[in-house]
Amino acid sequence: MIETINSGLKGFFNFMTEAIIPKECSAYSINEAKKSIVGLCYLIAGLRNKFVNQHKLEVGLYLRASGATWEAIDTMSSLRYSACAKTVDNNFHVYNIDDYHSIHENRRPDTVSTSTVKHFATCVAKPIIECPSVPLVFNGQLQDRIVSNDFDPIELLTIHSYADNIEEYKKERSIKGVQLLGFKEQIYILYKIMTQHLDGRVAAVVADWPSQIFIKKALYMRTFPALRSSFPQQIESFLPILGPLHVSLNSRKQVIMMYHPFFEKLFHFVFGKNFKLAKKPCSWRVNLLLELAQNGWLIIKDKIIEKFGRACKNVEYRAVVDLLDNLVSATLDIYAILFRSGQFSEYVEAIFCIWTFALRWKRKNYNKAPLVFLSDVFYWSDTNHPFLNVLQNHLTCFNEYYVENVHSKIRANTSKNASVNSIIKQAYFIMNHDPTFKNTYCKTQQYSYTKKTLDFLYNKTALFLVQHFQSIFYNREKNIPKSNKNKKKKLPTTYYLATLEKNVNLRHLLTAYSTAHPPHPGLCDSCGRSLVMKMAWSLFAAMKGIFKNIQKFLTRIEKGADTLIEENLDDDSDDEENVEEEFEEVEEVDISPKLIEKMNQIKYW
Structure with missing residues (x-):
């Protein structure tokens, strides 16, 4: 067939066989040797034209089917005997x-350009x-x-x-x-x-x-x-x-912005009052503040809970504990720990937690996006879709x-x-x-703080938290709900937090305050009913949020405009405040004795 297409090749294959195969070989050996010569011709053709690769592909497919590793196939590819592993698989x-x-x-706005x-x-x-x-x-x-x-x-x-x-x-x-x-x-x-x-x-x-x-x-x-x-x-x-x-980046930034007065006090205590904390800090500073808050809280957590008691329902105390125990840990762990370690079930649960935060904060996108992901996961599980297998086994790749x-x-x-x-x-x-x-x-970049410096910052943060909780303890009677200007709403929607000296709305408080049955200070929340009923109320609030936001998402898909609107972009803006943010120099002084002394005094408040 080749000789018919190109008459100049007439007799070429016979010449190759006569030049390479010894004449004393048996007919069987000659026939087997001709197969090798065909492969050699493909190899020579491939050296001149990279698109002549059908023979290499067949070799690669055979190697892969025989159990050869990617490294082995790529080695054969470098010898021009096979296609590369990416082509084969x-x-x-x-x-x-x-x-x-x-x-x-x-970016600094101006009016001249x-x-x-x-x-x-x-x-x-x-x-x-x-x-x-x-x-x-x-x-x-x-x-x-x-x-x-x-x-x-x-x-x-x-x-x-x-x-x-x-x-x-x-x-x-x-x-x-x-x-x-x-x-x-x-x-x-x-x-x-x-x-x-x-x-x-x-x-x-x-x-x-x-x-x-x-x-x-x-x-x-x-x-x-x-x-x-x-x-x-x-x-x-x-x-x-x-x-x-x-999800990680936006939820972390939202925590800092929602609780900015608290983190501003922490920032000034740890780094000094001469430095300014931007309203929308850079990502590295957001990560640092959250890590400091989490690690500082772990140092003093047991003693603080023991002092206040597990039944304490003071609104400011519960708001700070919810921040440190739930919001900070969930936003830090969902990507850095759970996702990157391939813990699929825990990652899915964390996505739901992040959604509950977004529902409370009234986020325009992230009160819908996690629900869509969860709906897909449940569908793949119910239908036994093989994609769920890929997602579970290779979570870190997505x-x-x-x-x-x-x-x-x-x-x-x-x-x-x-x-x-x-x-x-x-x-x-x-x-x-x-x-x-x-x-x-190229020179590599190192993080500006060493582990030793971070340990010092953790202790200093713990010292701040001890003093902050001490103020909360002495201000317990001063945290009060504010009267509603809207007479249609019977339940309070604003509370005064005495230690922060701020009026906050329900978005800053525990999720229970956003339900039809908010916690009642000094009384059992169930009012004579079992605690299971309280869980049912919270679950009902979550179910209402699910139905409401799924319906909004479907409406956006079915009838929404074909252009991006402000609502779509609101939660995904990476804009940061136009303030130069650099790592603060930390003067390390041993504060361990002072921290231990303050922690030992907690029981005497």
Whole structure:
């Protein structure tokens, strides 16, 4: 057949066999040797043209089916005997979609110039090695997952630092294998070509809420016959998933903003009154304050609870304990510990906890987004969908850290005056360039505080908390509900917290205060009924929140506008206050004796 196509090759194969195979070989040996010569011809052709790879692919598929490892297949590929392992395996890919803004400095508003910020949409993909793709038509079984929980305390403080040259970054933060699929100057990316590989396969898209909402809307629109042709069939493979990194970041920042007076007092006590705590602090400072609060609380927790008693229902005391015991720990652990250690069941429970906080805080997006994720998980479990198996076994891979890291690289390698085209070209160059030289000679960044300094800060925070709880103890009778201006509302909606010297609404208090039966000071909450009834009231409040916000989400999908509105962007804004924030110098003085003395005096309050 080859000789028919190209007459110049007539007699070439016979010449090869006569030159290579000894004439004294048997007919069987000659026939087997001819097979080797065919392989040699494919090898020679592949050296001249990389697209002649069918023979290599067949070899690679055979090696994979025989149990060869990725390393073995890639070794054979380097010898030009086989296709590479990525070509052989049809791996499951996790996609990230996010927006990028070319901002390089603190933004200060003025009236003499217009904004020069360029806005882009980014899509990256990372394979899950040795995890096969998931079909849309399925019949799978669930498997056990592997759990790991080994994190360095300082590394946890850099959880929202996306540069790849920080010394504390872990293996799962590596962007090795990440592919930049799209980087365009538009609000969203619409795939019309090069999506044939998605046919019949699940394509998980990990994204923030604005990036999820339009994919879900497009999927809904494809259910209408009249609109089906307006959307490519391949989008049926897209599966938007709640991004754990954004859940962690937004919930942490919300805790600081909601309880800013408390954290401001803590900040001034620990670092000094000469420093200012921004209303919207940078991510690294948010992480530091929450870690200080949690570790300081653990030092004194037992003695404080023993002093106040487990039945104490003082509104300010319960609000601070709820903050330290529930809000801080949940927002710190959901991504840094539970997600990254692969604890799927605990991670799902934490998502529900975060949703209850968002419901109490009246968040516009995160009182809906977690419910959508939980609904998907329950559906996959009820239908025994194989994607749940992938999610459980490879939870840490469903992470939008990769796109944030790509954005960090782009920002570090472009100037604020760069044009749109130059930014796009630089983005593709960065992702396609071998970073070995840069990784070898680039200086790594270290966290500014050592473990010794952090231990000192934990003790100082504990000292602050002891004094704060002492003030709460002496101000117990001064925490009172404020009268309602709205006569239609019989229950109080505002309380005065004497130690903070602030009037706060129900969003700052325990969830029970947002129910129809708020805690009654000095009396049993059940008013003669069992405590189970109290749980039922809280559960009923949560159920009302579920039904209400699911209905709002469905309305947004079915009838909402095809453009982003303020409500969609409200919770996902990463804007930070225009205040220079640097690590404060800490003068370490041994305060352990003073802390021990203060803790020993708690029982004498």
